Structure formats: structure tokens, C-alpha cells
Amino acid sequence: MYNKGLIIPGLIIFVLLVTFPLWFNAFSKASAVPKPDLPPGGEKECVAPLAVIRASHMALLNEWRDDVLRNNDRVAVTVAGKQYRKGLQTACMQCHSNKEKFCDSCHAYASVKPYCWDCHLTATDVAKKKETH
Amino acid sequence: MDKQRRKFLKIAGATALAGISAPVVVKLTSSPALASSEHGEVAEHGAATHGEANQAEGHGAEQAPQGVRLGMLIDMRRLYGRPDLLEKAKAACHKVHNVPDIGNTKSEIKWIWPAPFENVFPEHSSYHESKITKENNFLALCNHCNEPPCVRVCPTKATFRVEANGIVAMDFHRCIGCRFCMMGCPYGARSFNWKDPRPYIKEYNPDFPTRMRGVVEKCNFCGERLALGQEPACLEAVKEVGAIVFGDLNDPDSEIRQRLDEEHTIQRKPSLGTKPSVFYIV
Secondary structure, three states, X not given: OOOXXXXXXXXXXXXXXXXXXXXXXXHOHHHXXXXXOOOOOOOOOOOOOHHXXXXXXXXXXXXXXXXXXXXXXXXXXXXXXXXXXXXXXXXXXXXOOOOOOOHHHHHHHHOOOOOHHHHOOOHHHHHHHHHHO | OHHHHHHHHHHHHHHHHHHHHHHHHHHXXXXXXXXXXXXXXXXXXXXXXXXXXXXXXXXXOOOOOOOOOEEEEEEHHHOOOOHHHHHHHHHHXXXXXXXXXXXXXXXOOOOEEEEEHHHHOOOOOOOOOOHHHHHOEEEEEOOOOOOOHHHHHOOOOOEXXXXXXXXXXXXXXXXXXXXXXXXXXXXXXXXXXXXXXHHHOOOOOOOOOOOOOOOEEOOOOOHHHHOOOOOOHHHHHOOOOOOEEEEEXXXXXXXXXXXXXXXXXXXXXXXXOOOOOEXXXX
């Protein structure tokens, strides 16, 4: 092989450069899977099993929205003996009051930007208004 | 050869004739049924006009009501001389629903508001109006029409009539902010969020969402409060004088129906045929 001394180191450098994102993320903290904070109130039970919530909480929210707004089905959901009104604000965020440490941790990781909180209020929003007035 | 062509033309002619006359034959054979149904309709119509002399008012002459149709009766007589109560009703509603107070009429958001007689009832003459109508404001809000024009024009079905209770509701998630509904609504009951409403809300009600820029909003007859067994916020605010009655217009035993049976009531712009569910005693 001609120019062995140039080609082989060149190839090695090329492969290293191309795979840079892989090994960089493997050794850096950037890839740490987010660990959302559990409800501050210490609730252990959710409206559905963990796997279902993780995979399709957005579908559930859409269903609830249509039930409440369109189908006039406002039947409360009961979790661990406590009743919640269907809805992001009235059910989910009653326990998960820490949106910044719960919702945002995964959404930021997955780079999804749901517009729920353009309208729905978080505990922080409500507290902020109370401070200024 | 010649004979064959002759035969062909004859057959073709006969077929064409049969084809043309087929609809006529069908119509003739089915005519008795048609005639009888037409006759029935006419009879029904006649009865309706006979029974309801005041058909233009839009109160009666409706088809047999089905299901629940929530409605409101505002007894203005109990609110005359009490502008504070009108403001109280407005404030209560707007607080419960996180309605911003923007402070100028161009971009204001209103679910329920006091307005002069000629604005609320433009179809009723206000020529030589009485002192009481001149000096008092009247409560205006979404009429939750039985034939809501806003619902007809909404291209995304973001606003719709809830069949279970007759409320004309909105799904803010779905509103694209085209404002067709604001053109459609003859009562000006809809407001558009020209800007982010949040800075203009004094205090949040954590039980209800706010809105975002670019959606239309209006009174929802307190659907979320009714679900909790509560009464509409405006009704509760003026409870001390009992000026507002709320209930099922289709239930002959409901309080609102009994009041409607007793008293002469008016609706806003009845001639438009929207069949409002909000009634007034003025």
C-alpha cells in the first residue's frame, strides 16, 4: 500500500470525527436520562400504570379534553380514594404541582414543546400573581 | 341493409323515449305518498300559526323540545338602580374564568357586561323610552342560542352546541382565531384575544385555565361550575336580589319555566331566529 503512513492515521481521525456525537455523549453528562421529581405531596398512585402514562399521557389528556368539553362527560377519576376532575390543571397538576421539575425535565430532554401552559396554569404562575397583587 | 338500419333507428328511438319518460313514471307512481306528506306539513304549520299568534317573537312555535336546554332568566326589575350589582356579576364571572381586564374597548374581553337598553335590545323601540330604561344598564351575555350562528360558521368546530345541555361551548384548544364566530354572533358576545391576556389578569383562579393570544372566548354558562353542582357565578353574585334564574327550559317543572309561564319575557333580537336561551323581564 502506498502512503500507508498517511492513509491509516487519516482514516482513524476520520472515523473518530464522524462518531464524535456518539462517544462524546457516552462520556458526557448530556445524555443522562432525566429523572422527573415525584409529586411533592408524596402520592404514589397515578390514574394509569407508569408505562401507559409515560407512553401516552398526551393521548389521555386529549381524551379527557374531549370528554369534558364536547361529550359533557365530567365524571371524576378516582385515584387512591381521592377524586379528581378530569383535566391537566384539575387532576394531573393537583399532585404534580412541580411542573418545572416534573413535566419540563422530560420535555426539555426530548425537545418537545407542548403548548399546554400557554393557557393552563402552574402552581408557580398562580403564586407569582399572588405576590405582585 | 336498409331494413336493418330502419330497425335499429326504431329500437333506439323507443329506448330513448322510455329513458326520458322513466322519471315521469316514477314520479307519478309515488305521487300519493308525496301528496299526503305535504298535506300533513301544511296542517302542522296551520296549527302552529293558529296556536302561536306571536310567532315572530320566536318564543313558541318550536318543535317539541328534546333533552335538556339550559337557559337563563334575568329579571331586570330587581336590578334597576343597582349598577353595583351589574358590576358585581361581571366581576364574579370574570374572576372565576380568568378573564383579563384590558381596559380599552377595542381589545376588551367580556363574558358578561352591562350595556344600555338600545344596545342590548336594538329591535325594541327606544323612542321616548321611559326613565328607567334610559337610566339603567342591562346585563348582556352569550345567549346560548338553540340555533347558534357562531357554530354554523366555525370552520374547526372549536365552538359547538353541547347536545346534553344546550350550552354553546368552546374548545379553546381548537380555536384558530379566524373570528368568523364574532361575525356570526349577532349579540357581540364573543371577544378576541388580541394579545396575551395573562398580564391583564389580576388574580388567577387556579381551577380554570387562561387563554392565549389569538383565540376567541365567551360565556360558557359556567359549565365547569354546574358540573360541581354550583350555580353560575353571575347568578350567585346577584343572589341577594334573586334577579337571575337558571335552569332547564325544556323541563315544565323547573323554576325558570314556571317564571316564564307567569311573566312576559323578551329575548334579544328574536327576529333573527337564533332562539336565544336567555330571557329578560324589563
